Amino acid sequence: MSNEVSAKLLDWYDRHARRLPWRAPPGRPPMDPYRVWLSEIMLQQTTVAAVAPYYEAFLTRWPTVADLAAAPQEAVLTAWAGLGYYARARNLHRCAQVVAAEHGGRFPDREAELRELPGIGAYTAAAVAAIAFGRRAVVVDGNVERVVARLFRVETPLPKAKGELKALAEGITPERRPGDFAQAMMDLGATVCLPRQPKCLLCPLQDLCRGHGDSVAQELPRRLPKAAKPTRHAVAFWLAGPEGALLLRRRPEKGLLGGMMEVPSTPWRESPWTPEEATAAAPLEAPWRALPGQVRHTFTHFHFAVEVWAATAVEAPDTAPAEGRWVALDRLDGEALPTVMRKIIDHGLKATAVPAPAGTADD
Ligand code: SF4
Numbered sequence: 001m002s003n004e005v006s007a008k009l010l011d012w013y014d015r016h017a018r019r020l021p022w023r024a025p026p027g028r029p030p031m032d033p034y035r036v037w038l039s040e041i042m043l044q045q046t047t048v049a050a051v052a053p054y055y056e057a058f059l060t061r062w063p064t065v066a067d068l069a070a071a072p073q074e075a076v077l078t079a080w081a082g083l084g085y086y087a088r089a090r091n092l093h094r095c096a097q098v099v100a101a102e103h104g105g106r107f108p109d110r111e112a113e114l115r116e117l118p119g120i121g122a123y124t125a126a127a128v129a130a131i132a133f134g135r136r137a138v139v140v141d142g143n144v145e146r147v148v149a150r151l152f153r154v155e156t157p158l159p160k161a162k163g164e165l166k167a168l169a170e171g172i173t174p175e176r177r178p179g180d181f182a183q184a185m186m187d188l189g190a191t192v193c194l195p196r197q198p199k200c201l202l203c204p205l206q207d208l209c210r211g212h213g214d215s216v217a218q219e220l221p222r223r224l225p226k227a228a229k230p231t232r233h234a235v236a237f238w239l240a241g242p243e244g245a246l247l248l249r250r251r252p253e254k255g256l257l258g259g260m261m262e263v264p265s266t267p268w269r270e271s272p273w274t275p276e277e278a279t280a281a282a283p284l285e286a287p288w289r290a291l292p293g294q295v296r297h298t299f300t301h302f303h304f305a306v307e308v309w310a311a312t313a314v315e316a317p318d319t320a321p322a323e324g325r326w327v328a329l330d331r332l333d334g335e336a337l338p339t340v341m342r343k344i345i346d347h348g349l350k351a352t353a354v355p356a357p358a359g360t361a362d363d
Contacts, residue, residue, distance in 0.1 A: 005151070005208060006174035006181055012204035013184035018191065020048065021055055026180055033107040033132035034065045040127045041092050041119060045085055045300075048190075054083055065107070068093065069100035077259055077336035086257050086338060091119025109133040131179040138170045139182035143189025148172075149221035150193060150211030157222040165221075193217075231303040235278040236265040238291070238310040238348040241326045246345070247283060247313075248335065249324035256299070261335045263344050264324055268304065278309065283324065286311035291351035297340040304340060308348050 014026045022039035024031050038058060042051040057079060062068040068076070073093050080089035095118045099107055107128065108114055114125035126137035140148075145158065148165045151172075156164055174181055192199045200212045211217035239247040248261045266273055266281040273281075275290075282288060288309040295306040327335060332345060 003174070005172045005205060006176075008204045008208070009184045009188065010174075010177055010180060013180055013187065016187070016191075017180075017183065018048075018187050021052060023183065027177070030132050030134065030179055033109075033128060035059070036132040037095075037107060037120075037124070037128050038092075040124050040131075041088055041095075042083065044088060044124070046083060050083065054080070064105070065096050066100045066105045068096040073259065074336065078334060081260070081336050082339055082342070084339060086260050088119060090253075090259060094118040095120065107132070109135065111135070111137050127182060130182045134177075134179055136173060136175055136178045137182075138166060138173050139185070140166050140169050141186065143193075144169055144185045146195060146221055147185055147189050147193045147205075150198065150217045151205060151209050153210035153214055153216065154220065155222060157224045159224070161221060229298070229302050230270055231305055232268040232270055233272045233305050233307075234265045234268045235273050235281070235307045235309055236263045236295075236344050236348075237282050237288070238263060238308050238344075238352065239283060239286070240310070240312045240352070243328070245326035245328045246332070246348075247324045248327050248337075257338050257340075259336070260338045260341070262337075262341050263308075263348070265306070272305075273307075278307075282309070282311075284313065286313065291348065293347065293351070295340075295343045295347045297343055299340075306340075306344060308344060308351070310348065310352050 010026075017023070017026045019025075020039075022031060022035050030036065039051065039055055042054055058068070061079065062071055071093070073090065076093045077086065077089050080086065080092075083089070098117055099105060108117075109129065109132075111125045111129045114120050114128055115122065120128070123139065123141055126139040129135040129137040130139055145162070145165045148154070148168050149158075149161065152168050154161055154164060154168070169185075188203070188205075192203050196218070198212070198217050200206050200209070200217060203209065203212070206212055209217065211220050237247070241247055247264060249264050251257050251260050251262050253259050264283045266278055279288065288311045291308045291310055295308065297304045297306075329349075337345070
């Protein structure tokens with residue numbers, strides 16, 4: 001069945017491949033490995049639509065891996081802001097530096113060497129080896145797992161089924177055109193073999209697919225029930241300083257949102273903060289007031305609920321408190337602010353906006 005799967009899938013791909021900015025047309029020489037790698041890192045946990053503008057912006061600013069390697073980390077984090085999973089941006093930058101310094105600016109072409117580079121795991125190494133270098137590599141992401149689980153009717157639940165699914169994917173990966181095959185599997189998973197409602201009638205693998213033949217496709221892959229996500233709580237401190245500038249600080253290099261900018265806050269923990277506890281954690285003594293409402297955000301492993309307290313630094317100090325710095329409100333776009341911090345800032349801006357005096361509004 002393996003040859004039949006790849007032949008049918010490649011034939012389908014030749015006619016239906018998605019046109020993506022980082023992709024060479026079917027059967028054509030591959031794109032520059034830098035582009036393939038950049039797109040694969042950006043696409044982890046993120047949609048094609050969200051990635052496209054970031055991909056173009058990165059390439060315009062840093063057309064080669066050497067350009068990216070020479071950029072300050074701050075600039076890379078700022079350009080990445082909004083894409084999420086910020087460890088990826090730091091690793092992206094480190095990886096570019098290693099490729100520039102230790103590999104003469106050329107990505108290695110084998111999976112094992114690619115895996116030695118920062119931020120490149122099994123999936124990305126296989127994807128770059130197959131797509132950029134035409135090496136036979138087994139590329140398995142969530143989309144591919146779903147297609148394979150259905151095609152072979154794998155009843156073992158994920159994550160236990162991962163090894164089994166990879167072995168089955170290996171069995172259908174061809175020697176010829178492995179890069180196109182990997183991208184064809186991704187496209188099939190993204191456009192036809194959809195998680196909720198697979199479009200089996202449009203599928204080139206329909207007559208080979210056991211899940212479809214046995215009418216269980218939609219139920220696959222099976223999954224062990226997930227543990228409920230906990231909620232973490234924090235109080236963020238909206239401190240207005242000189243000429244309304246906002247106090248921001250940099251998060252520690254290691255850990256969640258490492259190296260990104262933030263509105264100073266209490267630590268994040270699983271019980272809500274009492275006013276006394278939050279006051280003790282504020283960046284300075286001031287008449288803090290709680291703004292109405294709450295900011296909510298969901299990370300991979302927890303929900304986050306944030307109260308925002310506001311105050312004005314009466315005698316605005318020249319140097320900002322709490323190891324932070326003052327940022328003018330019209331300069332916020334130039335900061336490496338992750339999405340959750342943008343939500344907190346939007347909340348603060350709305351809640352602290354001074355209402356226009358009666359009769360002055362534009363009609
Ligand atoms: Fe997925 Fe249906 Fe195609 Fe099977 S036939 S691979 S379930 S879309």
